[in-house]
Amino acid sequence: MEKKYKYPNACLHLLFLFLITSCISSPATQPAAYVDLSNLQPLPTPVDDEIVPLRIAIAAVISPKGSAESYGPLLDYIGEQLDRPVERVQRRTYAEVNELVESGEVDFAFVCTSSYIIGKSDFGMQLLVAPQVNGEAVYRAKIIVPADSTAETLEDLRGKVFAFTDPMSFSGRMHPTYLLHQMEETPETFFAQTFFTYSHDDAIYAVADGLADGASVDSLVLDFLLKRDTNIGSKIRVIHTSEPFGIPPVVVGPDIRPKLLAQLKEILLNAHLTPEGQAALEALDIDKFVVIGEEAFQTVEEILSLLNTCYTCEEE
């Protein structure tokens, strides 16, 4: 009898073994590769290219992502014309871009009007060209409020939340401050709260989403955005449009080599003459690039000196 029980016991053991092994079966998906995650090695430092790329800074008039997308074709066009790789450099603030131009880290830059005024007085920033939009090289500052807001003038925004774009932005900060100055107010006393969005499109979205009760934005950016995002039009309302100011220009540093300066000027001024250049300009809603004189920025310069603001400080 004892002997007979040996067989079923062996069978039981086999079954249990099967049970255990089936429980620890392989995962459902099969690995494609083996990687040793504990084998950490120093990363190779990227070797500098022999060909030095043309470095172009874009001030955050619109958000970095927006800038990268809309300026991409133009930058590619410039690179093709120069037969040289182009590197796009972006920074959060206008001041950082001015620093890049000052130090020569970038060859040229798309900046804000006030950035040029400040850069010119600080380190001799030079005008290269300026875009012409809808036949003129000017832009306006527009104060917008949510579509359902009762505000009709800037005065109605007293005690509200106001969105500034960049501390150095003319249309986004300097101009509304100037308007308050005329009302013998400062943003701190007039508004309940202010904040910086660091780009015009984000300021527009902040108002559209009701995050801010008002914002002052670049008319070019507003038009650009209204064209691309039709929903925005129904969410915001313009309560104030300024007189025209000199359009945000394309600038170079004080130490640029004359040959490159001439090359760049030629490429930009003639961009609208080729189909590729035309397409690149269309992506930015620009007619063409034109030569612009310092006199175009006279009004802005006066307003800035009037405000006598600490330009580079984010918080006053």
Added chain:
Amino acid sequence: MKSKYWQNLWENFWNWAGSFSIRTKIFGIVLGSTIILSLTFTFQVQSALLTLLEDESQEQGISIARDVAAHATDLILINDLYALHELLSETQINYHDVRYVFILDPQGNVLVHTFGEGFPIGLIGVNFADPDDYQNTTVLETEEGVVWDVAVPILGGKIGTARVGISDLSVRQTRSGLISRLILTILIVLTASLLAATGLTWILTRPIFGLVSAAQQIAQGDFSPRVAPWAHDEIGDLAEAFNHMAEELARINELREEREQLRRQLFEGVIVAQEEERRRIARELHDSTSQSLTSLMIGLRNLEECCDNPDFLPQIERLRGETSKTLEDVHSLAVQLRPAVLDDLGLEAALGRLVEEWQERSNISTDAMVHIGEDRLPGDVETTLYRIVQEAMTNISKHAKADSVSVLVERRKDDVVAIIEDNGIGFEREKMPSDSRLGLLGMQERAELLGGKLTVESSAKTGTSIFVTIPIDDETEISRG
């Protein structure tokens, strides 16, 4: 050829399966079914769960990678590497399953990563997302287990690729937790099955053991045991049928014993009557026929003396001779029928004369040793032993072709033993002529009537030996005497 192979296999299996007790079979079936069911269940559950968990982990990985890519876009564009690093670190902290996060620039250089000092270089090239891809997931095997590597292009791949590694650790932990619970459940079910199997075995085998024990008792001649029907199932029917059979057997046995008793009585009556008849005939022959013949002899002698006619003398002489011969025959017949010496002097003397006469007649060397002692045996025992020896010797002279016979009759303490041996050709019971077989059966019956026993050993080489034992106790002696 093939069918023979399967037949062999089937037979082997059947022999193997048949070699286990019912207990083992029931245990095997119950445990086997439980284990197979549990195995199937466990396998199905764990594979279904594994697929579900893996899918969920991968989905989570894709969401995280998309999230990282979206948040990283502006940070990469404005070259804010510190914020980028913070984003990655926080992602790793906030999501338990995230093993690593890193961002590659369009040239495939690592911008930021969460590995701290150094980077596993081999990781860079194992996964790649095309600019149009929503995401691309690759399964990696690492020393820490499986890692799902999700690649998401940032800004259509123009500024880089976000890569997130999702570890399968929590999947494994969940699975092993579930499996432990399943195994625990299986063990509980197995224990319950074992108990159930034990109960079932007990229920099934208990009545069978009862049946076996009852059948053994019946085989030994005890018809009294009956099996208590335990349930109204097949085994209950078997028990009923068994009880019915046992009753029938008991009834038949009773009937048989009754008949046997009757037969014995009849046989005994026949033997007694036969002996009585023989005795009467012997006496008649001795008293009446012998006397008449003796008177005839005397008459013939007288006639011889007084007859002067010489012509009749030889005739008278011949008649006297015939008469004398007849007288001798009658005497011999009477002795054979019932030797008076058996009644008058006892077995020892009667056997002595029987052997002596038989030796003379058959001319076979005979050695007889008869020790009865001073007391005479009961009459029926003497008669029985005398008749057995007589029958045995008749058989020897007829069939055995022996040249030496030995007869031993000895009185012991509680019985008397007789051994008749010859060195003849022996016999096979099946080949015996029917009258001899009846003779042998008669000898046995006679011995058994007195509670004795007769056995025969026979072989062609050693001849035949007949052993007879008849018990003798004082009571029977007195009752018989």
